[in-house]
Amino acid sequence: AAKERGGSTTVEFDESMRDTFRFRDELEKELREAIRARQFLLNFQPIVEAADPNVIVGFEALVRWQHPQRGLVHPADFIPAAESCGLILYLGDWVLEEACAAIARLNACGGRGADRYVSVNVAAHQFLSASFSARVGELIMRKGIDPANLRLEVTEGVAITDAKRTREVLEQIRAWGVKTSLDDFGTGYSSLSYLQQLPFDTLKIDKSFVADLDDKRSQQIVRTIVELARSLDLSVVAEGVEDAMQGELLAALGCDYLQGYHYGRPLAESEAFARL
Ligand code: C2E
Numbered sequence: 213a214a215k216e217r218g219g220s221t222t223v224e225f226d227e228s229m230r231d232t233f234r235f236r237d238e239l240e241k242e243l244r245e246a247i248r249a250r251q252f253l254l255n256f257q258p259i260v261e262a263a264d265p266n267v268i269v270g271f272e273a274l275v276r277w278q279h280p281q282r283g284l285v286h287p288a289d290f291i292p293a294a295e296s297c298g299l300i301l302y303l304g305d306w307v308l309e310e311a312c313a314a315i316a317r318l319n320a321c322g323g324r325g326a327d328r329y330v331s332v333n334v335a336a337h338q339f340l341s342a343s344f345s346a347r348v349g350e351l352i353m354r355k356g357i358d359p360a361n362l363r364l365e366v367t368e369g370v371a372i373t374d375a376k377r378t379r380e381v382l383e384q385i386r387a388w389g390v391k392t393s394l395d396d397f398g399t400g401y402s403s404l405s406y407l408q409q410l411p412f413d414t415l416k417i418d419k420s421f422v423a424d425l426d427d428k429r430s431q432q433i434v435r436t437i438v439e440l441a442r443s444l445d446l447s448v449v450a451e452g453v454e455d456a457m458q459g460e461l462l463a464a465l466g467c468d469y470l471q472g473y474h475y476g477r478p479l480a481e482s483e484a485f486a487r488l
């Protein structure tokens with residue numbers, strides 16, 4: 213394209229960079245507007261028992277952007293931008309509040325809804341912000357939910373940003389009675405010493421290992437993660453399970469819980485909760 217415009221490779225690079233920035237600017241403006249106009253919604257994906265996948269133990273809340281022109285936009289296409297411009301604090305707070313409201317509705321269904329949890333993704337910046345654990349406590353009280361029915365997921369990026377602060381926040385959250393998961397485990401840069409120091413309850417094995425289970429080495433990695441989790445008294449969820457064979461293998465390798473399209477796609481709240 214640069215050649216056609218008579219430019220050099222450098223020009224092409226510069227122009228695409230400028231386009232990227234313009235796009236980012238535009239996206240940021242739209243995100244700001246979307247937060248104001250409440251264009252976000254949560255989907256819920258079931259998490260099941262590995263020993264009996266008919267049993268749903270909880271749901272992961274996953275945000276979507278109902279864009280007026282572009283339709284349903286997935287988090288990969290806006291979370292990074294929201295993180296880099298700081299809007300993730302507002303978006304993340306909306307997600308947390310909405311998830312707590314959903315927990316109240318889930319538990320109000322009675323029966324099996326009463327002891328199922330909803331797991332919420334929390335960005336590093338949000339998790340490490342000064343008011344985060346107080347906000348969690350406030351929402352639990354205001355929505356009148358059992359803290360055992362709320363879970364929080366963070367990635368290894370949190371610990372890398374500030375391990376000491378991460379530990380503090382994890383301890384405050386644990387004091388509320390809320391459990392925490394380390395998400396996308398195995399893909400980040402965290403050293404094992406973080407794991408030993410940070411009081412998580414659950415490891416979520418990243419879906420890249422699950423997708424690769426035909427490879428004996430991936431199986432060996434899963435087995436090793438499970439052993440590590442056992443020795444640190446953590447439970448294990450495997451993500452991205454797309455067929456029954458993967459699920460059976462992961463159960464045999466010792467995973468406690470499974471999540472993936474095979475057991476249920478992320479669904480609108482009413483559809484998801486109706487599956488209980
Ligand atoms: P994640 O937390 O690891 O969530 C799991 C992702 O895997 C979801 O993608 C889910 O739809 C997808 N998934 C589930 N089962 C399968 C499967 O069987 N196969 C495959 N290929 N994928 C599967 P989604 O909803 O697009 O979210 C992507 C990421 O965006 C999430 O990864 C999470 O890191 C982030 N995210 C989502 N919602 C929020 C949020 O409310 N706040 C923040 N900060 N991040 C969020």
Ligand code: MG
Nearest residue numbers: 272333365395
């Ligand atoms: Mg997650």
Ligand code: MG
Nearest residue numbers: 395396416451
């Ligand atoms: Mg994950």
Ligand code: MG
Nearest residue numbers: 367395396418
């Ligand atoms: Mg992810």
